[in-house]
C-alpha cells in the first residue's frame with residue numbers, strides 16, 4: 001500500500017498507518033461538497049428551528065423527551081418509536097443491498113465533518129498530503145510547531161461548536177443557552193457534558209479519523225453480509241485496466257488502461273487501493289473515481305475505469321436494463337417511510353385512558369335519567385396549554401364533569417371524574433357502547449370508547 005505510513009517516535013516499531021489523503025477534486029467531489037455542506041447546514045440549523053413552539057428535532061434521552069418534526073413523543077408513543085427503529089433498520093438494509101455504502105461517503109455526519117470540515121482545515125494550514133507528511137517528519141522547529149498548534153486550536157474550536165450542536169439536540173437550544181449565559185455553578189452537569197463532548201469530537205476528528213468507518217462503526221462491519229454481486233459499489237474495472245502499466249498518449253501498447261499512477265490510492269481517505277477489489281474499508285466517497293477520470297481524460301481514454309459497478313458487472317455480466325430489484329427496493333423504502341410519516345403526523349396531541357369508576361354500576365335519577373360514573377386520565381403531549389371539553393359522541397348522552405378542569409397544561413396530565421347521563425327511555429339494551437371525545441378548539445383530538453350500563457327504558 002502506497003499510503004504513507006506513520007512511524008513511532010523512536011522510528012522503529014511500526015504503529016498505525018497515518019493516512020495522508022491527497023486533496024480531492026472533480027465532478028463528483030463538487031456534488032459531494034454541495035450535498036455535504038447542505039446537510040451540514042441542516043444539521044446545525046435544525047435545533048434552532050421551532051414548530052409551534054416545539055423544537056424541530058430533540059432527543060432528550062435523560063428526561064425521555066423526544067421531538068420529531070415538532071411532534072412531542074411520550075413514553076405512551078413507544079410503539080411509534082419501536083416501529084420507527086424497525087423501519088430505519090429495514091431501510092438501512094435495503095438501501096445498502098442496492099446502493100452499497102453510499103450513505104457513508106456522502107451523507108454520514110462523520111464523513112462530512114471529517115472530509116469537508118477537518119481535512120479542509122488541515123489542507124488550509126498544513127498544505128496538501130505531501131506537505132503534511134513532510135511537516136510530520138520535519139524537526140520540531142517553531143515554524144512546524146506553530147502550524148501544529150494553530151491546526152489543533154482550530155480543531156478544538158470546531159469540536160466545541162459541534163459539541164454545542166450535539167447538546168442542543170439532547171436538551172434543546174433554550175437549555176443550552178442557559179448553560180452559556182448563567183454561571184457555571186448553576187449548570188455544572190451541562191457544562192461538564194459540553195467539555196466531555198468537545199474532547200470526544202476533537203479526539204475523533206484529530207486522531208481516530210477513518211478508524212471510525214473502518215473498524216468502530218457497526219454499519220461498516222455489516223457490509224460484508226449485506227452486499228451481494230448485484231449491489232452497486234465503487235469498483236475498478238480490472239478487465240479494462242489490467243495489465244496495468246505506464247502508457248504513452250495514443251500509443252498502441254498491449255497494456256490495460258490503468259497507468260499505475262496511484263492517484264486513486266493517494267486520494268483515498270481510508271487508505272486502500274480500490275484496484276485490489278471491493279474492500280470493507282471503502283466508504284464509497286468516490287474520490288478515486290474523480291482522480292482516475294482526470295487521468296483518463298488526459299490520456300484521451302474513456303472515463304469510469306473506476307466507477308459505480310456491481311460485482312457481477314465487473315465480472316463480465318451485461319448491465320441489466322432498468323434494474324427492477326433497485327426499483328422494487330426503492331419503492332418498499334418509500335412506502336415504509338411514508339407509513340412512518342403517517343404514524344408521526346396522525347398521532348393525537350392528547351392521550352386519554354377511560355375507566356368506569358371502581359365498583360359502580362348505574363344510578364337512576366329522579367328526573368328519569370340514568371347515569372354511570374367514570375374516571376379519565378388525560379395527557380397533553382404538546383408543550384402548549386390546551387383548553388378542552390369532554391363531549392359524548394352519541395346523541396342522548398351528556399357529560400357532567402365532577403371536578404371540572406378547563407385547561408390541560410402543556411406536557412401535563414389531568415385526572416377527571418365524570419358522569420355520562422342519558423334519559424332512561426332512550427336506553428335500548430343493558431350495555432350500550434359509547435364514545436367520549438376530547439374536543440380542543442372545536443376539533444376532536446382524542447376519542448375514548450367505553451360501555452354504559454342501565455336497564456332498558458320504556
Ligand code: SF4
Nearest residue numbers: 258259261262264292
Ligand atoms: S487513478 Fe486510474 S490510472 Fe491511476 S492508478 Fe488508479 S486506476 Fe490506475
Ligand code: SF4
Nearest residue numbers: 268282283285286288
Ligand atoms: S476506494 Fe475510492 S471510494 Fe472507496 S474510500 Fe477510497 S477513495 Fe473513497
